[in-house]
Amino acid sequence: SAVISQKPSRDICQRGTSLTIQCQVDSQVTMMFWYRQQPGQSLTLIATANQGSEATYESGFVIDKFPISRPNLTFSTLTVSNMSPEDSSIYLCSVPSGGVLSFFGPGTRLTVL
Amino acid sequence: AQKVTQAQTEISVVEKEDVTLDCVYETRDTTYYLFWYKQPPSGELVFLIRRNSFDEQNEISGRYSWNFQKSTSSFNFTITASQVVDSAVYFCALRSSGTYKYIFGTGTRLKVLA
Numbered sequence: 001s002a003v004i005s006q007k008p009s010r011d012i013c014q015r016g017t018s019l020t021i022q023c024q025v026d027s028q029v030t031m032m033f034w035y036r037q038q039p040g041q042s043l044t045l046i047a048t049a050n051q052g053s054e055a056t057y058e059s060g061f062v063i064d065k066f067p068i069s070r071p072n073l074t075f076s077t078l079t080v081s082n083m084s085p086e087d088s089s090i091y092l093c094s095v096p097s098g099g100v101l102s103f104f105g106p107g108t109r110l111t112v113l
Numbered sequence: 114a115q116k117v118t119q120a121q122t123e124i125s126v127v128e129k130e131d132v133t134l135d136c137v138y139e140t141r142d143t144t145y146y147l148f149w150y151k152q153p154p155s156g157e158l159v160f161l162i163r164r165n166s167f168d169e170q171n172e173i174s175g176r177y178s179w180n181f182q183k184s185t186s187s188f189n190f191t192i193t194a195s196q197v198v199d200s201a202v203y204f205c206a207l208r209s210s211g212t213y214k215y216i217f218g219t220g221t222r223l224k225v226l227a
Contacts, residue, residue, distance in 0.1 A: 043217045
C-alpha cells in the first residue's frame with residue numbers, strides 16, 4: 001500500500017487569498033487525483049494530475065481556480081485560488097495501488113472565513 | 114450515468130448490535146469495482162473492502178461482512194457486534210474498469226453508543 005502525506009493538515013484562511021496543498025507519496029505513481037469533500041457531503045473528483053502533462057479537470061472545476069502542479073512522480077500540489085467560504089472543504093489526494101484500489105491521503109481541512 | 118446511492122444518512126445503534134449499511138449503484142458498464150471506505154472523525158479514508166463485478170461471492174472478515182447482489186445492484190455492508198470505535202462515516206464507491214475515477218455515495222454516518 002502507498003503511504004500518502006498531505007500538508008497542511010488544516011488551515012484557516014481569509015476570503016480572497018490562496019492556499020497551496022501538498023501531497024507526497026512514498027512511491028512513484030503515474031497518476032494522482034485530487035478530491036474535494038464539502039461539509040457533510042461526498043467526495044468529488046476535482047482533477048487527475050499526470051507527471052509531465054497538464055492536469056485533466058472534471059466538469060465544474062477549472063484550472064484558474066484549482067491550479068495543479070505535478071513536478072515528479074511522487075509529488076503534487078493543488079492550489080485553491082481566490083478563496084471564498086464555499087471552498088471550505090476537506091481536500092484529499094489519492095493514488096492508485098495494485099491496479100484496482102486507490103489509497104487516499106489524510107486530507108487537508110480548509111476553512112475559509 | 115453512474116451513480117451510488119446510500120439512502121441511510123445516519124444510523125445510531127447500541128454497542129454490540131449488528132448494523133447493515135445499504136448501497137445501491139447504477140452503471141451500464143459490465144466490468145466495474147465496488148468499494149467500502151470508512152472515514153473516522155480524523156478525516157482520513159480507510160479502505161475496507163472491494164468487489165469485482167464478476168465476483169458475487171460474499172465474504173466475512175472478522176466482524177465485517179458484505180452482500181453483493183448484481184440482480185438488485187446492491188452492495189451492502191454489515192458490522193456484527195458493533196463497537197464504539199466503529200463510529201464513522203462509511204462511503205460506498207463505484208469505479209469502472211479502465212478508469213481510476215471513483216463515484217462516491219453520500220455516506221452513512223454510523224454512531225455506536227456505549
